[in-house]
Amino acid sequence: MTLADDARPILKQLGVTGSGSLESRSPIDGSVIGSVAPSTDVAGACAAAQAAFRDWRNVPAPRRGELVRLLGEELRAAKEPLARLVTLECGKIVQEGLGEVQEMIDICDFAVGLSRQLYGLTIASERPEHRMMEQWHPLGPVAVITAFNFPVAVWAWNAALALVCGDPVIWKPSEKTPLCAEAVMALARRALTRFGDAPDGLLQCVQGRADVGEALVADQRVALVSATGSTRMGRAVGPVVAGRFARLLLELGGNNAAIVAPSADLTLAERAILFSAAGTAGQRCTTLRRLIVHDSIADELVGRLKTLFAQVRVGDPRDLGTLVGPLIDEQAFDAMRQAAGAAIERVEAVDGGFYVRPALVEVGAQEGRVCEETFAPILYVLRYSDLDEAIDLNNAVSQGLSSSIFTNDLREAERFLSACGSDCGIANVNIGSSGAEIGGAFGGEKETGGGRESGSDSWRAYMRRQTNTINRGNELPLAQGVKFDI
Numbered sequence: 001m002t003l004a005d006d007a008r009p010i011l012k013q014l015g016v017t018g019s020g021s022l023e024s025r026s027p028i029d030g031s032v033i034g035s036v037a038p039s040t041d042v043a044g045a046c047a048a049a050q051a052a053f054r055d056w057r058n059v060p061a062p063r064r065g066e067l068v069r070l071l072g073e074e075l076r077a078a079k080e081p082l083a084r085l086v087t088l089e090c091g092k093i094v095q096e097g098l099g100e101v102q103e104m105i106d107i108c109d110f111a112v113g114l115s116r117q118l119y120g121l122t123i124a125s126e127r128p129e130h131r132m133m134e135q136w137h138p139l140g141p142v143a144v145i146t147a148f149n150f151p152v153a154v155w156a157w158n159a160a161l162a163l164v165c166g167d168p169v170i171w172k173p174s175e176k177t178p179l180c181a182e183a184v185m186a187l188a189r190r191a192l193t194r195f196g197d198a199p200d201g202l203l204q205c206v207q208g209r210a211d212v213g214e215a216l217v218a219d220q221r222v223a224l225v226s227a228t229g230s231t232r233m234g235r236a237v238g239p240v241v242a243g244r245f246a247r248l249l250l251e252l253g254g255n256n257a258a259i260v261a262p263s264a265d266l267t268l269a270e271r272a273i274l275f276s277a278a279g280t281a282g283q284r285c286t287t288l289r290r291l292i293v294h295d296s297i298a299d300e301l302v303g304r305l306k307t308l309f310a311q312v313r314v315g316d317p318r319d320l321g322t323l324v325g326p327l328i329d330e331q332a333f334d335a336m337r338q339a340a341g342a343a344i345e346r347v348e349a350v351d352g353g354f355y356v357r358p359a360l361v362e363v364g365a366q367e368g369r370v371c372e373e374t375f376a377p378i379l380y381v382l383r384y385s386d387l388d389e390a391i392d393l394n395n396a397v398s399q400g401l402s403s404s405i406f407t408n409d410l411r412e413a414e415r416f417l418s419a420c421g422s423d424c425g426i427a428n429v430n431i432g433s434s435g436a437e438i439g440g441a442f443g444g445e446k447e448t449g450g451g452r453e454s455g456s457d458s459w460r461a462y463m464r465r466q467t468n469t470i471n472r473g474n475e476l477p478l479a480q481g482v483k484f485d486i
């Protein structure tokens with residue numbers, strides 16, 4: 001049985017029909033598992049989104065939340081087949097595929113609650129008989145550009161919030177995972193049908209390569225561009241969006257580190273390090289790429305990790321015993337070979353796929369490749385003797401996404417989390433760098449792009465703030481005591 005035979009019933013169950021010139025290849029064996037038609041009318045999608053916005057912005061937010069509640073129900077019902085499609089199309093192991101769909105469900109639940117909590121402030125006015133307040137209004141059409149490694153969840157992070165905030169969404173998924181996007185759109189259509197009176201053009205998807213994304217980013221009608229992918233992509237998108245004064249939310253590459261201090265619980269640390277470094281075959285933006293270990297425990301920890309890395313089951317991601325599936329394609333394998341050199345070990349798992357054993361590479365200094373994000377499972381190990389030196393190493397790369405410290409020393413942990421500690425958007429204690437929950441704001445600083453998605457007050461990016469001052473008196477006092485009388 002070919003992978004296409006595997007995919008067919010899943011696609012049918014998920015309601016995906018149609019085909020076109022954009023082929024989808026499974027990283028499991030490199031074979032084609034389906035295809036979609038690339039979009040030829042991005043401008044038309046933007047016009048439809050703009051028309052939908054005129055209606056959707058007037059729908060009360062809790063009612064908008066009802067659509068997201070229905071979407072969550074559809075995702076719950078389709079969790080297993082959608083997760084299987086994630087495994088087939090992007091190569092995630094079964095557990096991680098299920099986890100990714102669960103993350104979609106979680107953000108829907110979060111957004112439903114949020115739909116009744118889009119709070120503004122009441123502000124004390126300095127003028128008598130005046131009142132000030134701020135309101136949050138819907139922003140406009142949101143373009144969501146996503147990467148191959150989270151083919152469904154990143155859309156949901158954005159779409160669930162955008163919908164309750166009153167914004168239509170146009171999705172440009174990765175050209176490497178178009179079928180996952182088709183499946184999610186089919187589920188969204190089911191939710192829209194049950195909802196009843198949502199405007200056409202509220203949820204759209206434009207398939208294609210970077211040129212389709214470029215057209216979307218440049219369109220004047222798109223009020224917010226939320227783009228997840230490489231820093232290279234962010235560098236191209238950023239100036240275009242800034243040039244037309246639209247809003248930008250960037251979630252770009254990471255080069256995440258963990259510090260392991262002398263007091264660390266090494267049994268806990270080694271498990272966390274293994275998951276963060278090897279999970280998703282090192283293809284997460286939050287993947288652990290640098291380990292900064294205290295001299296006094298480095299030999300012991302490296303020894304333990306070498307044993308673990310050698311034992312980890314690399315193979316077909318559909319097998320339940322597999323912990324590390326394939327790299328996305330040959331290009332990813334070449335990039336890893338260049339970065340890891342002799343440390344690369346290819347595993348012959350399934351013909352046609354690129355399977356590698358996670359690599360542990362000890363380095364004397366943080367330079368060259370260590371400072372870059374290679375999207376593959378390579379963990380560089382550096383040593384330190386003093387915590388300030390370790391924090392400096394953590395911060396001395398151009399990316400600023402996620403970071404961790406393993407320590408049982410409260411003062412060390414607090415120092416790492418303080419203003420002079422980690423400079424990343426995410427800083428953890430005694431857990432790894434990857435595997436965030438949707439309740440917190442997700443994103444990072446510096447070349448990671450500065451955007452925040454998902455929990456906390458990230459919803460504000462999808463709305464416009466309006467400050468109101470209301471005079472209930474008969475006088476017209478001016479602010480700052482300015483006199484302007486005739």
Ligand code: NAD
Pocket residue numbers: 145146147148149150172173174175208209210212213214217228229230231232233234236237250251252253254284285286373375401443448
């Ligand atoms: P990529 O940058 O190659 O592609 C991402 C998306 O951007 C794709 O849909 C692609 O078609 C589109 N794109 C590329 N150039 C464009 C342009 N000029 N204009 C508009 N759209 C364009 O990334 P990838 O290989 O799919 O994903 C891996 C990268 O994504 C890694 O760097 C990873 O760290 C990053 N990532 C970041 C996060 C995060 O939240 N920070 C999450 C997932 C992935």
